[in-house]
């Protein structure tokens with residue numbers, strides 16, 4: 322029988338349809354290593370990769386049929402086995418579903434969208450950034466293990482690679498009704514650009530770009546700066562880019578070193594997703610656009626002349 | 641078919657939203673209250689099915705303070721047939737566990753074939769309630785749908801996650817949550833607004849649902865601290881005189897951002 326440390330932090334690692342650990346995994350294990358001993362759970366393929374991220378022990382369960390429920394069954398079995406001090410799950414769509422079901426099944430409270438976890442003299446504390454970063458709050462559970470979902474891209478800590486002990490996990494199926502997955506296609510990610518949520522630099526475009534073709538200007542600027550590409554909801558609604566790139570209240574929250582808003586008015590719901598950026602640059606032809614209220618460097622003018630000139634100036638210096 | 645749609649009153653995102661620095665709870669008096677946009681889209685999904693199927697009953701369910709009644713009524717004005725409002729002093733500041741327990745109990749009491757919710761509210765943005773409720777009721781959950789097809793015995797749709805796009809389905813009864821990729825909701829017209837005043841409305845308390853809101857024998861999430869971030873200050877703003885691209889390149893270099 323394997324034994325587990327008293328300060329075990331159980332981390333559920335998401336996997337991709339092609340059997341890889343999801344990009345969120347390193348930060349989850351990193352966060353766990355800050356406050357305890359990281360023990361990973363991988364359902365399906367990908368367990369081999371968890372040690373390299375710093376998981377001391379890796380529980381491996383086979384994938385079952387149906388949406389979410391087989392994973393919840395596996396986490397419940399893992400909790401029973403390791404008696405963790407905390408359970409950390411990615412605040413991804415899949416992760417939130419697992420966390421929600423798990424909380425209801427085990428009667429745990431749940432701390433959602435934590436941006437950090439630390440330990441004080443009372444135990445483990447989850448940190449949150451709410452209302453678009455206007456408030457920082459902390460939460461804890463009255464008793465029992467802390468169950469938290471971690472915002473992707475919010476944690477910089479990484480654990481050192483270890484030789485992990487891989488432990489097969491027996492799972493008793495709950496028999497809870499699950500939705501059927503009829504077909505599945507992996508999301509194709511552009512590998513040459515940094516991931517939006519954790520990027521140090523982000524260039525976002527809005528309705529001011531006017532068309533999907535013109536949006537290429539935003540992409541060129543992002544590439545010149547080594548930045549990720551983001552967008553406003555109006556740009557997503559107009560079909561210039563997929564929803565995954567939406568920054569704001571109902572999209573992704575980012576806190577990069579540099580945020581460049583091109584042709585974005587800066588509606589309050591957009592600002593909610595980017596106003597904690599270190600430096601904000603805005604290009605907009607409307608001098609009264611609200612984006613200027615939060616910009617460190619604002620330019621009133623036509624993006625179609627300013628961005629090409631900027632690209633040239635950046636290129637000139639490089640050459 | 642009986643469709644229950646979960647709706648929520650939230651502070652209008654167009655205004656400044658305020659948390660009470662002592663209680664950590666939303667300061668409801670500080671902002672305009674509106675029906676959450678994602679809940680309106682959920683109502684729209686139900687109504688567009690009802691438009692095509694005469695024997696469809698669309699019921700709104702909300703757990704909210706008494707004062708939210710006027711906001712919830714907007715959903716009736718849009719076309720929903722009736723509303724269930726769960727009101728209880730003990731629910732003030734309820735955490736997600738208690739909220740899901742209450743909504744699940746109300747759903748059980750009301751009965752349904754299909755439950756439709758938004759994927760995330762615009763104030764709490766937790767996004768875990770749909771799964772919590774599904775677990776409590778033993779239902780299959782189809783979350784984060786960007787397209788929904790409702791049929792007599794089954795619901796299906798397209799689900800876009802962080803890593804995949806999939807087609808999912810479940811026989812009824814089931815619970816779905818939708819994203820803002822679904823269409824904007826219809827506007828209530830004058831006739832709808834007048835009709836809404838006469839539609840059936842039930843108000844249930846925790847006692848009606850057999851729940852003890854003060855029960856501390858289960859773990860509860862508590863806020864242990866809260867701090868307001870200082871608002872951002874505007875920096876320099878220049879008007880392009882033909883060299884703004886160059887100036888921006890200089891700014892980025894000076895700040896080691898390019």
Ligand SMILES: Cc1cc2nc3c(=O)[nH]c(=O)nc-3n(C[C@H](O)[C@H](O)[C@H](O)COP(=O)(O)OP(=O)(O)OC[C@H]3O[C@@H](n4cnc5c(N)ncnc54)[C@H](O)[C@@H]3O)c2cc1C
Nearest residue numbers: 527528529553554555569570571572584585586591606624
């Ligand atoms: C509940 C709710 C949630 C929402 N969530 C989000 C969210 O997550 N993210 C989000 O972004 N929005 C969100 N919105 C929408 C938000 O209110 C705005 O509608 C949206 O952000 C506007 O996008 P935009 O700035 O691209 O478009 P617009 O507001 O139309 O702004 C376009 C800007 O481009 C400028 N422009 C045009 N042409 C040029 C040019 N040639 N050169 C320079 N500038 C030019 C214009 O001056 C204008 O300021 C939400 C709204 C609601 C109600």
